[in-house]
Amino acid sequence: MSQELLFYSFAGLIALCSVMVVTSRNPVISAIFLVGDLFLLAGLYASMEAHFIAAIQILVYAGAIVVLFMFVIMLLNLDPDQRSQVQIAAPEVGVLALTVIAFAVVGGMLVFGQPTGVSGEMTAEAINSAGGNTFTVGMVLYTKYLWPFELASMLIMLAIIASIVIAKKDRPKSATEGDKRRLAHG
Amino acid sequence: MVSINHYLVLATFMFLCGTLGVLFRRNLLLVLMSIELMLNSVNLVFVSGSRLLGNLDGQVMVFFIITVAACEAGVGLAMVIALFRRYGTVDTNFLRILRG
Numbered sequence: 001m002s003q004e005l006l007f008y009s010f011a012g013l014i015a016l017c018s019v020m021v022v023t024s025r026n027p028v029i030s031a032i033f034l035v036g037d038l039f040l041l042a043g044l045y046a047s048m049e050a051h052f053i054a055a056i057q058i059l060v061y062a063g064a065i066v067v068l069f070m071f072v073i074m075l076l077n078l079d080p081d082q083r084s085q086v087q088i089a090a091p092e093v094g095v096l097a098l099t100v101i102a103f104a105v106v107g108g109m110l111v112f113g114q115p116t117g118v119s120g121e122m123t124a125e126a127i128n129s130a131g132g133n134t135f136t137v138g139m140v141l142y143t144k145y146l147w148p149f150e151l152a153s154m155l156i157m158l159a160i161i162a163s164i165v166i167a168k169k170d171r172p173k174s175a176t177e178g179d180k181r182r183l184a185h186g
Numbered sequence: 187m188v189s190i191n192h193y194l195v196l197a198t199f200m201f202l203c204g205t206l207g208v209l210f211r212r213n214l215l216l217v218l219m220s221i222e223l224m225l226n227s228v229n230l231v232f233v234s235g236s237r238l239l240g241n242l243d244g245q246v247m248v249f250f251i252i253t254v255a256a257c258e259a260g261v262g263l264a265m266v267i268a269l270f271r272r273y274g275t276v277d278t279n280f281l282r283i284l285r286g
Contacts, residue, residue, distance in 0.1 A: 007188045007213045018200050018223055022207035027215050034219055038279075041226055044193075048237045053229075053248050060252050065222065065259045072263045073215060076270050092209040099205050103198050110191055120240030138240045141249065152253045159257035163264035169271070 006047055010030045014040045027073045031066055049124055052134040193234035200227035214269070214276040218262045225255045 017037040024030045038061040062174040127136050141149060200223055207220025229248045236244025272274050 004188055007192060011192070014196060015199055018203040020257055021219060022203050022211065022216075027213060030216060030219055034222065037223065038226065041230060044230065045233055048233055050233045050236070050245050050248075053233060053245050056249065056252055057229075059248075060256055061226075065256055069215065069219065072266060075267065076215075076276065078213075078276065085251075096205060096209055099202070099203070103202065106194075112196060116212055122256075123240045126240075133245075137242055137245050137249075141246050144243075145246050145250075147248060152250055155255065155257055159260050163260045167259065167264035167267045175285060 003047060007044070007047050009112050011183075014044070027078070029071070031069045031073060034069070035062050035066050038066065049127070049133060052137045075081075190238045193230055197227040197230045197234075200224070200230070205236060212278045212280060214266050214281070217278065218259065219265070221262075222255060222259065242247050 014037055016028060017033045017040065020033040021030045024033065038057060042054040042062075043055060043059040045051075127133055130136050204220040204222075204227065205222035207223065208217050209218065211217055215264070229251055232244040232248045236242060266276055269281060273280065275281070
């Protein structure tokens with residue numbers, strides 16, 4: 001019962017924060033609600049006994065990614081008229097309708113085919129007796145997923161180099177007036 | 187015990203919020219934040235499915251998704267900075283060179 005209460009309060013707050021991230025007019029407010037969203041999700045992960053993922057969520061997402069967003073928001077210092085007007089055009093509405101239809105199909109599948117409690121070998125009790133969530137996740141990560149783990153480190157290296165190259169300042173020539181006019185008028 | 191359907195409904199709602207943000211917001215930073223929101227909803231599905239199936243592969247997948255999300259945010263924000271430096275705006279209505 002207490003777990004359901006926890007879930008419903010967290011889920012309500014997550015839904016509220018998600019709506020606020022999308023609808024808020026100021027990017028700083030959006031980023032702060034995004035932090036709230038990520039923390040609440042970490043709480044949900046912890047309630048599902050995924051403690052390692054909960055810790056990683058807080059460390060990486062709330063600690064690194066959103067701080068990066070904050071830095072860029074502060075760096076750009078957008079004028080108020082550049083902030084967040086909503087645009088509505090036909091292709092976007094079409095894509096949105098397709099998404100909603102896809103989710104309706106998924107919901108129908110959920111209603112008609114209830115997922116039963118299929119339990120593999122890694123139940124909560126088995127994990128606890130094997131040394132805890134972090135230990136077991138580490139065992140899976142460093143045995144079965146060793147090569148993807150190494151590739152992930154290569155990916156991070158590539159991303160670092162790409163970020164530095166893209167954001168580097170020594171562009172030989174900036175946009176000319178003709179460039180800007182062409183850009184503004186399509 | 188909260189059933190997996192609750193988590194799926196919550197993840198669907200989060201994903202829809204992210205989709206709306208990507209489609210209808212004009213600020214490039216907000217678009218990136220909405221993508222983070224969608225990735226997080228997928229993570230929620232992975233973790234709840236991992237608990238339902240009694241299989242830890244889902245949590246390892248979340249680990250990798252978080253890695254990819256970090257890379258994506260870094261490169262995306264670098265691109266935002268480069269675009270802002272070159273054109274002085276992050277409004278997607280003005281950044282339409284590739285729109286044809």
